[in-house]
Amino acid sequence: xxxxxxxxxxxxxxxxxxxxxxxxxxxxxxxxxxxxxxxxxxxxxxxxxxxxxxxxxxxxxxxxxxxxxxxxxxxxxxxxxxxxxxxxxxxxxxxxxxxxxxxxxxxxxxxxxxxxxxxxxxxxxxxxxxxxxxxxxxxxxxxxxxxxxxxxxxxxxxxxxxxxxxxxxxxxxxxxxxxxxxxxxxxxxxxxxxxxxxxxxxxxxxxxxxxxxxxxxxxxxxxxxxxxxxxxxxxxxxxxxxxxxxxxxxxxxxxxxxxxxxxxxxxxxxxxxxxxxxxxxxxxxxxxxxxxxxxxxxxxxxxxxxxxxxxxxxxxxxxxxxxxxxxxxxxxxx
Amino acid sequence: xxxxxxxxxxxxxxxxxxxxxxxxxxxxxxxxxxxxxxxxxxxxxxxxxxxxxxxxxxxxxxxxxxxxxxxxxxxxxxxxxxxxxxxxxxxxxxxxxxxxxxxxxxxxxxxxxxxxxxxxxxxxxxxxxxxxxxxxxxxxxxxxxxxxxxxxxxxxxxxxxxxxxxxxxxxxxxxxxxxxxxxxxxxxxxxxxxxxxxxxxxxxxxxxxxxxxxxxxxxxxxxxxxxxxxxxxxxxxxxxxxxxxxxxxxxxxxxxxxxxxxxxxxxxxxxxxxxxxxxxxxxxxxxx
Numbered sequence: 001x002x003x004x005x006x007x008x009x010x011x012x013x014x015x016x017x018x019x020x021x022x023x024x025x026x027x028x029x030x031x032x033x034x035x036x037x038x039x040x041x042x043x044x045x046x047x048x049x050x051x052x053x054x055x056x057x058x059x060x061x062x063x064x065x066x067x068x069x070x071x072x073x074x075x076x077x078x079x080x081x082x083x084x085x086x087x088x089x090x091x092x093x094x095x096x097x098x099x100x101x102x103x104x105x106x107x108x109x110x111x112x113x114x115x116x117x118x119x120x121x122x123x124x125x126x127x128x129x130x131x132x133x134x135x136x137x138x139x140x141x142x143x144x145x146x147x148x149x150x151x152x153x154x155x156x157x158x159x160x161x162x163x164x165x166x167x168x169x170x171x172x173x174x175x176x177x178x179x180x181x182x183x184x185x186x187x188x189x190x191x192x193x194x195x196x197x198x199x200x201x202x203x204x205x206x207x208x209x210x211x212x213x214x215x216x217x218x219x220x221x222x223x224x225x226x227x228x229x230x231x232x233x234x235x236x237x238x239x240x241x242x243x244x245x246x247x248x249x250x251x252x253x254x255x256x257x258x259x260x261x262x263x264x265x266x267x268x269x270x271x272x273x274x275x276x277x278x279x280x281x282x283x284x285x286x287x288x289x290x291x292x293x294x295x296x297x298x299x300x301x302x303x304x305x306x307x308x309x310x311x312x313x314x315x316x317x318x319x320x321x322x323x324x325x326x327x328x329x330x331x332x333x334x
Numbered sequence: 335x336x337x338x339x340x341x342x343x344x345x346x347x348x349x350x351x352x353x354x355x356x357x358x359x360x361x362x363x364x365x366x367x368x369x370x371x372x373x374x375x376x377x378x379x380x381x382x383x384x385x386x387x388x389x390x391x392x393x394x395x396x397x398x399x400x401x402x403x404x405x406x407x408x409x410x411x412x413x414x415x416x417x418x419x420x421x422x423x424x425x426x427x428x429x430x431x432x433x434x435x436x437x438x439x440x441x442x443x444x445x446x447x448x449x450x451x452x453x454x455x456x457x458x459x460x461x462x463x464x465x466x467x468x469x470x471x472x473x474x475x476x477x478x479x480x481x482x483x484x485x486x487x488x489x490x491x492x493x494x495x496x497x498x499x500x501x502x503x504x505x506x507x508x509x510x511x512x513x514x515x516x517x518x519x520x521x522x523x524x525x526x527x528x529x530x531x532x533x534x535x536x537x538x539x540x541x542x543x544x545x546x547x548x549x550x551x552x553x554x555x556x557x558x559x560x561x562x563x564x565x566x567x568x569x570x571x572x573x574x575x576x577x578x579x580x581x582x583x584x585x586x587x588x589x590x591x592x593x594x595x596x597x598x599x600x601x602x603x604x605x606x607x608x609x610x611x612x613x614x615x616x617x618x619x620x621x622x
Contacts, residue, residue, distance in 0.1 A: 056427050058371075058434065104606070107613050111369035112569060114430050115561050116609070118371075122558045123602040130598055243554065247438055250431070287442035294435040298417065301424050 011176055018168045022161040034164045036272045038228045041171050043252040043264035044178050045221035051258035052182060053214050054194035056110075059117030060222055060249055062101075062124040065241020067094045067223025068230045072141040073134060075230075083148045083157065083166075087227040094223025095216060102215035106208065121243060128241045140237030143230065163232065171228055178221065179261050190214050251289055254296045257303020266304055339468035341587045347476035349583025350483030351545065354538035355556055356563040356575045357490060358531035364570030365507050365527045367426075368418065371433040374557035375440035376406055376532045380539025381548045382448050385455050388543075395457050398540045403533035410532025414525045437553065445550045455543035479541050486534070487576060494572070503527065559586075562605045568618025577616065 018037075022030055042064055049055045071090035075081055105116045128135045135141065148157050148166060157163045181187045193200050193207050201207050230236045239245065248271070256267020271289075278285035296303060359373045383405055384398035391397055413436065421432040456462070457475055464471045494500040505513040506523045514520045546552065563582055567574025582601055589597035608615060 050427075054427070056430055104609055107609075110426055111363070111367070111430060115369055116565065119558055119561050119565065119602070119605060122554075123599070126598045126602070130595075247434075250434070254431070284442065284446060287439060287446065290435055290439035290442055294417075294432060294439065297428055297431045297435060298420055301428060 007179075015168070015172060018172065019165075022164060027160050030160050030164050032272060032276060034160075034167050034232055036269050037167050037171050038225050038232060039248075039252060039272060040265040040268040041175050041178075041228075042222055042225040042249055043256065043268045044175055044261070045218045045225065046249045047253050047258055047261070047264040048178060048182070048190075048214065048221075049218045050253060051263075052187070052194065053190045053211065055211070055215070056114045057117040058114050058243070058246055058250075059119075059121035059124075060218075061241055061243065061245035062117075062121045063094050063098060063219040063222040064226040064229070064245055064249075065124060065128065065238075066097055067091065067226030068236045068240045069128060069135055069141070069226075070094070070223075071227035071230045072143050072236045075143045075146055076141065081146055083146045083231065084170075086146060086231070087170075087224065090227035090230075091220055091224050094226075095220045098216040098219025098223075099212070102212045102219070106211050106215060118243070118246075121241075121246060125238065125242050128238050135238070138238060140235060142235050145231055145234055167228060167232070171225070174221065174224060175265070181217070182261060186210070186213070251293050254293060254303055257300075257305035257307075259302050260305040260309070263303050263305030270304065337591060339470050340472070341591050342584070343467070343472055343476060345584035345587030346580075347479045347545065347583075348586055349579045349581075350480040351538060351542055352556070352559055352563055352583055353483045353575060353579035354486060354541065355535060356560040356567075356579060357487065357572065358534035358538070359560055360564055360567075360570055360572065360575050361490070361534075362528055362531040363564075364572075365503065366524050368429050368433070368528075370528075370531065371430065371557070372413070372436040372440060373433075373531065373535050374553040374560065375437040376410065377535040377539040377542065377556060378444060378548075378550070378553040379409070379440060380406055380536030381455075381543045381552065382444055382453075382539075383536070384540040384543050385448070385453050385548050388455050395455070395461070395540070395544070398543075399537065402536045402540045406536030407529045407533040410529035411525055413532070414528035418528065419521070437557075441550060441553060448548075448550075450550055452547045452549040454547050457544045461544075475544060479545055482537075482541055483579075486537070487572075490572065559601065562601055565605050565615055566608050568615030571615070571617040574615055574617030 018033075021033060025033065042060075046057075046060050049057055049060070067090040070093045071086045074089045075086045101120055105113060105120065108116060129137055131137070145158060145163065148155055155162070157166050182191075189200070189205060189210050193205070193210060197207050226240065229240065252267040252271045253264045254267070255270050256265065257263035275285060275289070278288060282288070300307065355374065355377055359370060362368055362370050362373070380402045383402045384395065387398045387401060388395055417432060417436070418429060421428040461475045461478055463474050465474050465477065466472075467477070494503060502513070502518055502523060505516075506518060506520050510520045513523075542548075542552065542556070559582060563575055563578040566581065567576075567578030582604070585600055585604060586597070589600040593600065612618075
């Protein structure tokens, strides 16, 4: 119980810290922070799939991009659509897509599953590129951020700080929900399924259904992040649905580490900041990102979060077996 | 349908190229259980090395055809020995991630060195001529591509099923611990197989240069098609790769003729159909 309380306190502190940021940060950095929060959600959703369920997907960008495009198309074509409705439409469409694709792909495991997700991602990419009349093809789509309508009142979120607050509250709440999800029976089922699927099946769990639910859920969360991505930049291009976007999330998750819930959030933070500064210094930043990625995969498979955890343990002198092996997610605190 | 022979031959040429790429992919997967996402990146390296060789040696594509596979054989062996083997310790996911990361790095390096635009490789001599076939005039080079694929396919089948080396390879696949116990140097076999796969992709890259031109997106383009070949043909099946390559090559070719707007989706539709009807692929064995 004590562990849980510190988690809740941690969440509250983070939100409060986030709330004062617009007073401290300049416009440029506030924009960056908004981006970080959105990508943190994207990375968290991917980690639920990879770190918790052990499903390696190379096609997570199809959900992110689908959410992004659906939100953009809905905003353009539906008159007077409010901001949250646009997000909701993106979210619902990705739920359907996630369910259908999951039903088709989850019959396979391991390398085969990874291959199929990549193939489906490129199907989405091909459609987005060729369906010029709807997606804008290579030109992408520009939108104007709609107003936020809460039923009784509506206010504009055109300014950087107001959209930042909206992102902090909504996306932040969804991240907390994802964490809550890992604590529920469903979340634990997924985790145990990864550890010993046969036993779970023997105990009467329908592992295929659980996996499909998780796949749909993580896809929908990625779609939500995608919708916010569109609203943040007020623009969406086909790069949002390309393999590069999958590579980005892989990098974030692996920099942060798959073993803890908060690892990918840290990873998104490091990735975005790194990308911003590295791209100022050199045009070759993707190359450095790739080298960092391969280095992490080979030498630090647990990512930054594992390194932090083992350092913390060394100092606190406690020696529980938490740092043994990557992805001991069941013990991960927030 | 006066265009029929042209499109048919186009399809054959692309099928040949697809087979060269997917054969290496499926071989490495079948032997080592590693799905090599960097396979197509090595194919691209082959194409770019060939471009540089042809440029310096005034049009000697024959030279590239011999040199590039050798270079990639060495690169493949080094990758297996120093990177893949290390990742193997951490498990399957790590191996896939490693090859994915390598593909990314190779693509960036290629963009850096050769630029982010298409480069043309031209062939000279007899390969640059045309021939009368089925009552049409057709470039020799495309037929040559197809013949190369046939030759490589036959060679692979002969090695795998008619030689002692083939027996060792198949033994290492079937039960590598037992093969190891019986005195087969399994790590060496794996290194050889991976390097051979890389050499094969390098060869395919050389062939692809004059056919499709050389550009940084070529790896991803062929990778997806090769994946579809593997899905349709069945994982790790060489025979399946032959049939699926032909099927997809022709589908690509006639798709452009018959349904210009849908052509890009046809290949994926075939894949989805196979996934629904026979998830293990046309010639694949059931998983587990």
